[in-house]
Amino acid sequence: FPKSHQLWCGPIGYQGSKAAMKLLAQADVVIALGTRLGPFGTLPQHSLDYWPKNAKLIQVEADPRRIGLVKQASVGVCGDARAATSEILHRLQTGNFQVGARQNRSQRISEIEKQKQEWETELNRWGQDGGSPISPRRALRELEKAMPANAMVTTDIGNICSVSNSYLRFDRPNSFFAAMSFGNCGYAFPTAIGAKVAAPDRPAIAYVGDGAWGMSLQETLTCVRERIPAVAVVFNNGQWGAEKKNQIDYYADRFVGTNLENPSFAGIAQAMGAKGITVDHPDKLGDALRQAVKNDHCTIVEVMVTQELGDPFRRDALKKPKRLLDKYAALSGA
Secondary structure (H helix, E strand, O other), rough: OOOOOOOOOOOOOOOHHHHHHHHHHOOOOOEEOOHHHHHHHEEEOOOOOOOOOOOOEEEEEOOHOOOOOOOOOOOOEOOOOHHHHHHHHHHHHHHHOOHHHHHHHHHHHHHHHHHHHHHHHHHHHHHHOOOOEEEEEHHHOOOOHHOOOOOOOEEOOOHHHHHHOOOOOOOOOOEEOHHHHHHOOOOOOHHHHHHHHHOOOOEEEEEEHHHHHOOOHHHHHHHHHHOOOEEEEEEOEOOOOHHHHHHHHHOOOOOOEOOOOOOOOOHHHHHHOOOOEEEEEEHHHHHHHHHHHHOOOOOOEEEEEOOOOOOOOOOOOOOOOOOOOHHHHHHHOO
């Protein structure tokens, strides 16, 4: 959905837009087009349990197994999202319907703009830190401001990459590729390489944490050998952030096996024959990304960031499971 559209509010779910979640909470009917409504997009976030429990859900999904799987659908439509949308619009435009939403359209648009502005103000406040190393949210804000309009961005699994969900906005289709609930570390850079090969006229930029980068940095050699000018932005905070955050939250600030002693990833890139840039101040980050995109060569931008951590995916991730079915009561000690 294009960010320039007045009804665009940003993504819901994990590290998404508060504006989108607050507006969704007011809905009487939710139309979900081409989505399985997985946990990344429906679990509570920012202390908001935003999914409207009494709203009717119309879910359009090509895979019938996904309809009603996570959220109970009042109406399930098995089909292509584009075709279904065209048919729904045609019937609304030609049918004899009383569409109540038309009566307060200007009021709703004003409310949408208000919520979006409040969210932008909050994001700006979170990203004010100008120190070195760079705070993750400040880094993501600077990257957002320097991002080419036609860029394709891939994000790895992990803490900072998940927080980027609040800062990535696009106008063109086929622009955002994320691991989502598959949760595979090392996803982003190979995906960016494939995207660049498929669309050589568009910049391909991977967001990768330093832990996940250890699983994919060898593909820098692929880019050098095959002359693929993909870009990787590596957030170097010396830790497995997502795993560390879960341990800190559930084990009384204790953690083990999550700190990393990293080499210079920019230096490794240069040794492989690629370009390598290290950035440790927010004022230099935008120029570094622009230069990386301009380079007709694979470029690794190593961003030195603080160890600040965003919220975990699920706050109940390591809690003792609650058995809901009577036949499993014995396993819960009940």
